[in-house]
Amino acid sequence: MVNLEWYRSFLAVYQTGTVTAAARSLFLTQPAISQHIAALESAVGETLFTRRPRRMVPTERSKELYSEIVEAIERLELISQNLKIGKGLEKPFKLGSPFEYFYERAVAQLGRLSFRLWIQFGLAQFLVRELRENRFDAIIVAQKLEFPEIEYKKIEDENFILVGAADMKSAPINKWDAEKTKVIEQWLLKQKWLSYGLELPIIRRFWHEIFGNRPEIKPSLVIPSLHAILKAVELGYGISLLPEYLCQNALKQQRIKILLKTPKPITNEIWLAYRKIDRNHPHIREFSSQLCGKV
Numbered sequence: 178m179v180n181l182e183w184y185r186s187f188l189a190v191y192q193t194g195t196v197t198a199a200a201r202s203l204f205l206t207q208p209a210i211s212q213h214i215a216a217l218e219s220a221v222g223e224t225l226f227t228r229r230p231r232r233m234v235p236t237e238r239s240k241e242l243y244s245e246i247v248e249a250i251e252r253l254e255l256i257s258q259n260l261k262i263g264k265g266l267e268k269p270f271k272l273g274s275p276f277e278y279f280y281e282r283a284v285a286q287l288g289r290l291s292f293r294l295w296i297q298f299g300l301a302q303f304l305v306r307e308l309r310e311n312r313f314d315a316i317i318v319a320q321k322l323e324f325p326e327i328e329y330k331k332i333e334d335e336n337f338i339l340v341g342a343a344d345m346k347s348a349p350i351n352k353w354d355a356e357k358t359k360v361i362e363q364w365l366l367k368q369k370w371l372s373y374g375l376e377l378p379i380i381r382r383f384w385h386e387i388f389g390n391r392p393e394i395k396p397s398l399v400i401p402s403l404h405a406i407l408k409a410v411e412l413g414y415g416i417s418l419l420p421e422y423l424c425q426n427a428l429k430q431q432r433i434k435i436l437l438k439t440p441k442p443i444t445n446e447i448w449l450a451y452r453k454i455d456r457n458h459p460h461i462r463e464f465s466s467q468l469c470g471k472v
Contacts, residue, residue: 179220184250186213187225191243192453194232194325201309202326202454232325251457269293270460273304273316277403278335278447281422283317286468292460308450315451315464328453332469335445336421337379340433341368342413347436361437362388369415371406372396379418383443407433418443 189199190210200207218225225239235243269292274283276298287294297313304316309324321329341347372380377394384392397415400406406417407424411432427433449469451461 179217180213181250181253183213183217183220184246186210187217187239188243188247188250189454190214190226190233191235191239192326196233198309198324198326201311202452204311255457255459269295270315270464271295271297271313272464273297273299273307273313275300275317275319277420277423278317278319281420282333283468290463290467292463305450308452311452314455314458315449315461317468318448318450319445321446321448321450326452326454327450328456329448329450330465330469332447332449335447337383337418337443337445338421338424339383339416339418339436339439340410340424340428341416341436342411343431343434345413345416345434345436347434358388365416365437366393369397370394371398371400371409371415371417373399373401373403373406375399379443379445382445383418383439386441386443387439420445 185203186199186205186209189202190196193199193202196207196210196214199205200210203210214225221238221242223238224236225242226233226235270290272294274296279296279298297307299307301318301320301322304313304318305322305324305327307313308316308327317332319335370380375396377392377396380392380394384390384394398409400409403419403423407419407427409415410417410419411427416436424433428435449465451465455461
């Protein structure tokens, strides 16, 4: 007789791609997962995965079995979660997020949630690591770090604008002219740049999309806070690329101004991430419906 735990282990390996990730998601040991898969293969009478150094590749029989059982097993998981909540065993939903995005955008969408929510802030690498270690239930990130056990759902596009102090001289050509890109590039290279980090990810993307090369820029001031960078721009310390939503009030109050209107927006995608094994958890489903597409 097939044990239900064999099916759970099978689904975890199928969805995450490795025994290691499946063991982590189910709080089991790797040998236990391997034993469950071997037992299920014995019961089915066929191999379910092709073992490769870094991935378990599903066979055709595995794909067939997955389609047969996934809905039923995930339904049972959902019932189990609802039973726990109904008995008053609810734990706080733990969310990781970048501070500025949560403060400016996400927090306004979370007042209608039916469960307790705990927030912790951090950068993408930290947030994804903590999610993989089950210390977060979901995270908001501006960068997709691909791991087989993690699923991403897009929240929105984050538009960046080039801004400087209100009394600063604008670019020599503040309305884009494709024939004068070199003039604009040389002017930008002479400016003092403010950046969130030394890697200059948004600045590099901006430069590549607008000028087709890498910027020869060393930031004059590095501050790991977008709010602090905005304040530094207002004070005339330099120029920066900042999210448009962050700059709205400062632009209305004429504390800063847009220096250059680019031919196409410089965007960054914002994602909600969670473990695949949790996709049908009622809190994940409610949180996702509240946040994605509604900010």
